[in-house]
Amino acid sequence: xxxxxxxxxxxxxxxxxxxxxxxxxxxxxxxxxxxxxxxxxxxxxxxxxxxxxxxxxxxxxxxxxxxxxxxxxxxxxxxxxxxxxxxxxxxxxxxxxxxxxxxxxxxxxxxxxxxxxxxxxxxxxxxxxxxxxxxxxxxxxxxxxxxxxxxxxxxxxxxxxxxxxxxxxxxxxxxxxxxxxxxxxxxxxxxxxxxxxxxxxxxxxxxxxxxxxxxxxxxxxxxxxxxxxxxxxxxxxxxxxxxxxxxxxxxxxxxxxxxxxxxxxxxxxxxxxxxxxxxxxxxxxxxxxxxxxxxxxxxxxxxxxxxxxxxxxxxxxxxxxxxxxxxxxxxxxxxxxxxxxxxxxxxxxxxxxxxxxxxxxxxxxxxxxxxxxxx
Ligand code: ADP
Numbered sequence: 001x002x003x004x005x006x007x008x009x010x011x012x013x014x015x016x017x018x019x020x021x022x023x024x025x026x027x028x029x030x031x032x033x034x035x036x037x038x039x040x041x042x043x044x045x046x047x048x049x050x051x052x053x054x055x056x057x058x059x060x061x062x063x064x065x066x067x068x069x070x071x072x073x074x075x076x077x078x079x080x081x082x083x084x085x086x087x088x089x090x091x092x093x094x095x096x097x098x099x100x101x102x103x104x105x106x107x108x109x110x111x112x113x114x115x116x117x118x119x120x121x122x123x124x125x126x127x128x129x130x131x132x133x134x135x136x137x138x139x140x141x142x143x144x145x146x147x148x149x150x151x152x153x154x155x156x157x158x159x160x161x162x163x164x165x166x167x168x169x170x171x172x173x174x175x176x177x178x179x180x181x182x183x184x185x186x187x188x189x190x191x192x193x194x195x196x197x198x199x200x201x202x203x204x205x206x207x208x209x210x211x212x213x214x215x216x217x218x219x220x221x222x223x224x225x226x227x228x229x230x231x232x233x234x235x236x237x238x239x240x241x242x243x244x245x246x247x248x249x250x251x252x253x254x255x256x257x258x259x260x261x262x263x264x265x266x267x268x269x270x271x272x273x274x275x276x277x278x279x280x281x282x283x284x285x286x287x288x289x290x291x292x293x294x295x296x297x298x299x300x301x302x303x304x305x306x307x308x309x310x311x312x313x314x315x316x317x318x319x320x321x322x323x324x325x326x327x328x329x330x331x332x333x334x335x336x337x338x339x340x341x342x343x344x345x346x347x348x349x350x351x352x353x354x355x356x357x358x359x360x361x362x363x364x365x366x367x368x369x370x371x372x373x374x375x
Contacts, residue, residue, distance in 0.1 A: 222266075248280055305367040
């Protein structure tokens, strides 16, 4: 019995109400017992004044009958009060326990993987007018919504990764089969193709690892005051050969006297490599990539513009979404996994900065702007 009571909040509520009712009745009966003789004597004294003295026998009879009448009506009233209190307490405990039970059932469904589960919130949806239980249900619904989003993202991510892995693996497998069957010559070209695909896989895994780190906030920033010009020049030195090979010009227009930014040099360097590298990748030979910087509202605005293929308006906001590529075949051929800009966005935002893209449309070049905090 105690075990059953311990396991049910409703019984606990009921018992607590029951104890309160019982104490109320006991107090009522005891108080009546103590106060009745005094009250009787007082009222008898008033009666005697009007009616004249009574014999002690008559007075005793009167007291006993009065006592009986009071006790009788007390017992009836106490029983009526007790029954109505029990009914009300049953109703109230049910009212309190029902929403808690709903939350319990819903959380079990969620634990079973049904993330679309929501709790009906009775009454007003205005938080100011909600009691604690309704607020608990509301928070629960918000939590399940977040869980559902995370679950959708997780599934999408697994699907995307599987999709990204499939192409290079299929190429490697195809080449190896060709080699084993003697269909493909065991020459430089075949080895080079397999090597390129393996390299692409390696890059994808590295990108995924980076993405995982930035998305989970596991990256420690080593902030230091650094001139933007130097940051861009480091990137320029690293990419100069590729620019030369492709015949694209890289121009810098950054004043020397700009205030220093407060950044993790490696991380923001990685962002610039990605952005300037993208501009190079999506600009045909003969084109120009220009990097400019200026002070704007106590921040440094870095602008990377190119004369390349441009980005259509509907793609502008999507290019920062992971695995998003405007032209799937073209960027995959160039080794792009569609994660670079997602990582760049996370890194810039973790510095307290902002990054966005602009383009007058396809064929008209693109501009990526980065706002970085001044130290
Ligand atoms: P990827 O590794 O595929 O380049 P990113 O995340 O760096 O991935 O870029 C996402 C997509 O944004 C690219 O696939 C490309 O379609 C588009 N993009 C990025 N930079 C440029 C640019 N400078 N010009 C045109 N398109 C771009």
